[in-house]
Amino acid sequence: MYKNDMLEKGFIRFDAGADIGRLYKKDAAWIAEQFAEIEQAFEDLPVDVYAAGLHRYRRFSRAVILPWSNQVEWLPAMVNEDGEAVAEYFQGSFNPEFKDAYRSFPMLQQEMLENELLKRIIQFDFAQTYWEARDMVMPVNVGVHFVKLKVERDGDEAVSSPNCLHRDGEPFTFAHLVKRRNVVGGQNVIATVDDVDQFPQDIDEGHIFADFALTKGLESYGVADVAVSHYVSAVRKGSGDEAGERSMILIDYQPTVVKPL
Numbered sequence: 001m002y003k004n005d006m007l008e009k010g011f012i013r014f015d016a017g018a019d020i021g022r023l024y025k026k027d028a029a030w031i032a033e034q035f036a037e038i039e040q041a042f043e044d045l046p047v048d049v050y051a052a053g054l055h056r057y058r059r060f061s062r063a064v065i066l067p068w069s070n071q072v073e074w075l076p077a078m079v080n081e082d083g084e085a086v087a088e089y090f091q092g093s094f095n096p097e098f099k100d101a102y103r104s105f106p107m108l109q110q111e112m113l114e115n116e117l118l119k120r121i122i123q124f125d126f127a128q129t130y131w132e133a134r135d136m137v138m139p140v141n142v143g144v145h146f147v148k149l150k151v152e153r154d155g156d157e158a159v160s161s162p163n164c165l166h167r168d169g170e171p172f173t174f175a176h177l178v179k180r181r182n183v184v185g186g187q188n189v190i191a192t193v194d195d196v197d198q199f200p201q202d203i204d205e206g207h208i209f210a211d212f213a214l215t216k217g218l219e220s221y222g223v224a225d226v227a228v229s230h231y232v233s234a235v236r237k238g239s240g241d242e243a244g245e246r247s248m249i250l251i252d253y254q255p256t257v258v259k260p261l
């Protein structure tokens with residue numbers, strides 16, 4: 001559906017709810033009911049221990065998708081020394097805040113591993129990516145992050161990691177908005193690959209391909225890591241009384257065999 005745009009521009013923007021409904025012949029009521037379960041799962045995200053004081057909450061699970069059948073299979077949890085089910089995330093040298101370090105996150109809840117809409121989102125995003133023939137005869141690795149930035153007091157600021165223009169180190173990453181409520185900030189920027197490690201306000205304006213905020217549930221974007229860098233600005237509480245919240249599903253795709261860079 002958007003594969004050509006991904007190839008030509010290096011990024012795409014879309015409405016995952018509407019597109020998935022059309023492609024998989026699901027009505028709006030089905031999408032809404034499945035999405036409500038996902039929203040509910042975001043009410044129970046533990047603090048991201050790698051972001052103490054940064055108002056970030058997170059879960060993470062890994063899956064594989066088989067390119068020849070589109071089947072999605074969740075990988076089993078690892079159990080850490082505290083007996084918790086976790087999954088590990090490794091970005092090599094691509095995240096300057098966690099260079100060559102594994103981060104271990106609590107797994108997605110069981111209901112989410114069974115959520116049909118989440119599975120469709122994984123399949124839909126995958127259909128917008130492009131690969132070499134040799135990658136298509138092996139499973140593709142999928143990382144699914146639930147990330148919530150929540151600011152309860154004026155003056156608090158929640159940031160994403162890394163807090164600069166960056167590439168993720170996986171060939172493709174997709175971001176799907178779950179909730180945006182009473183926040184200012186959370187502005188997305190897509191720019192050239194040469195602008196990594198910088199803030200958008202410090203780079204040549206001509207290097208910026210897109211500058212937007214996701215506001216609607218399941219409003220989405222995807223990036224080809226080889227082609228563009230991306231950034232999201234810090235989130236602060238808006239003028240309303242309730243806590244500010246920006247919740248996202250981030251999904252990355254990586255081939256089984258990774259070429260050394």
Ligand SMILES: [Fe+2]
Pocket residue numbers: 161162166167168173230
């Ligand atoms: Fe990223």
